[in-house]
Amino acid sequence: MTSRVAxxxxxxxxxxASISASVSPNLSSxxxxxxxxxxREAKRIQRNxxxxxxxxxxxxTVDYLRTEIADRMMERLTDIKRKFSTIVDLGSGSxxxxxxxxxxxxxxxxxxxxxxxMLHRDxxxxxxxxxxxxxxxxxxLLHILGRESQEAIxxxxxxxxxxxxxxxxxxxxxxxxxxxxxxGAMLGGDTLFELRTSLQLAEVDREGGISPHISPMTDSRDxxxxxxxxxxxxxxxxxxxxxxNYPSMWELVDDLKSMGESNAIVGRRHFIHRDTLAAASAIYxxxxxxxxxxxxxxxxxxxxxxxxxxx
Numbered sequence: 001m002t003s004r005v006a007x008x009x010x011x012x013x014x015x016x017a018s019i020s021a022s023v024s025p026n027l028s029s030x031x032x033x034x035x036x037x038x039x040r041e042a043k044r045i046q047r048n049x050x051x052x053x054x055x056x057x058x059x060x061t062v063d064y065l066r067t068e069i070a071d072r073m074m075e076r077l078t079d080i081k082r083k084f085s086t087i088v089d090l091g092s093g094s095x096x097x098x099x100x101x102x103x104x105x106x107x108x109x110x111x112x113x114x115x116x117x118m119l120h121r122d123x124x125x126x127x128x129x130x131x132x133x134x135x136x137x138x139x140x141l142l143h144i145l146g147r148e149s150q151e152a153i154x155x156x157x158x159x160x161x162x163x164x165x166x167x168x169x170x171x172x173x174x175x176x177x178x179x180x181x182x183x184g185a186m187l188g189g190d191t192l193f194e195l196r197t198s199l200q201l202a203e204v205d206r207e208g209g210i211s212p213h214i215s216p217m218t219d220s221r222d223x224x225x226x227x228x229x230x231x232x233x234x235x236x237x238x239x240x241x242x243x244x245n246y247p248s249m250w251e252l253v254d255d256l257k258s259m260g261e262s263n264a265i266v267g268r269r270h271f272i273h274r275d276t277l278a279a280a281s282a283i284y285x286x287x288x289x290x291x292x293x294x295x296x297x298x299x300x301x302x303x304x305x306x307x308x309x310x311x
Contacts (some may be wrong), residue, residue, distance in 0.1 A: 001190065026061045033256070038161055038162075038265060040161070042106070047115035047117070048106065049115035051094070052117055053258060059118070059258055061258065063096065064244070065299060066157055067290075069185050070100055070238045071100070073095070073156055074301065076303065077154075080181065081179070082181075084110045084289055086110060087108070087151075087154060089109050089155075090138055090158065091157075092111035092156070093118050093158065096156055098111055101127075101129050102129065103129060108129055108131070111131060113133075113134075113158075114138065115260070119261070124132065138162055139164060142175055143172050145227065147174050148175070148176070150180060151180050153182050154183045154184065156184070156299075157186060158186075165226060171180050172232070173230050175221055176273070177307060179307060180307070180308045182308070184304040185301050186218065187299060188218065188239060188301065189220070190217070191300045194295070194296065197287065198270075198284035199276075201280070203280075206273065207273070207276060220239045220300070231308075234277070235293070235306050236303075239302055241300055242298075242301060243297070246294060246296075249295060
């Protein structure tokens with residue numbers, strides 16, 4: 001079966017909206033974190049290539065995950081009976097969340113993302129509100145926007161690639177005005193556990209050891225603590241799951257590449273033997289496969305919401 005079939009299964013499993021975007025200014029790509037887990041430059045290149053692949057067609061085909069999460073974030077925003085003059089979309093990608101905004105919530109969105117090609121992927125006509133685009137690293141948020149300058153900041157599936165997550169959350173707090181809103185969604189530690197275990201077992205069997213192929217992700221139990229330490233208050237944290245079925249592991253891996261979600265760990269292994277991958281595919285189907293022959297992929301989503309209390 002082809003990856004097109006895999007994507008059709010995924011899209012039929014849920015209701016999805018379309019998405020888009022574009023860009024402008026400068027990129028500063030160094031991390032402010034003391035310890036580098038992720039190669040931010042490699043990740044930027046991966047996402048640029050994903051946006052350019054097949055003229056952007058492959059990238060659009062795999063929008064289903066981010067669009068689903070953006071829909072769920074939007075449900076949370078509708079519970080907040082307030083209109084913001086501007087909403088910052090941090091790590092916006094091609095604008096999955098901003099695409100859902102309309103003048104009921106804001107007149108303007110500032111989309112900020114380190115991938116120029118992903119940010120520019122779609123046209124202004126896809127949006128219902130005014131959009132400004134800033135080509136910059138999420139880890140430079142305070143430097144770019146300034147202290148106490150924004151009423152609301154949202155982040156839809158980008159923070160799992162940040163090296164200094166506590167530092168970025170502190171910057172979010174510093175950029176928000178008193179009574180400002182932070183609303184976010186990020187991948188949690190149980191994401192793609194099926195793929196992780198299958199690759200590890202295959203490598204032990206075929207090569208006698210394991211290498212990190214799935215990025216380390218934040219445990220949901222740590223998020224409330226990180227938000228509180230950053231000075232964000234009135235916290236709400238909840239965890240959800242999105243399960244997507246694919247014909248096999250090959251379609252899952254191809255979709256992750258088209259999403260720009262390939263491995264970007266510092267010191268990562270750049271090559272996996274074909275027979276190891278074949279073994280992993282068989283193990284995946286044996287351990288986790290569905291009765292209809294498809295395989296599930298679990299994406300754990302941690303949703304965060306906080307209002308910054310006036311001091």
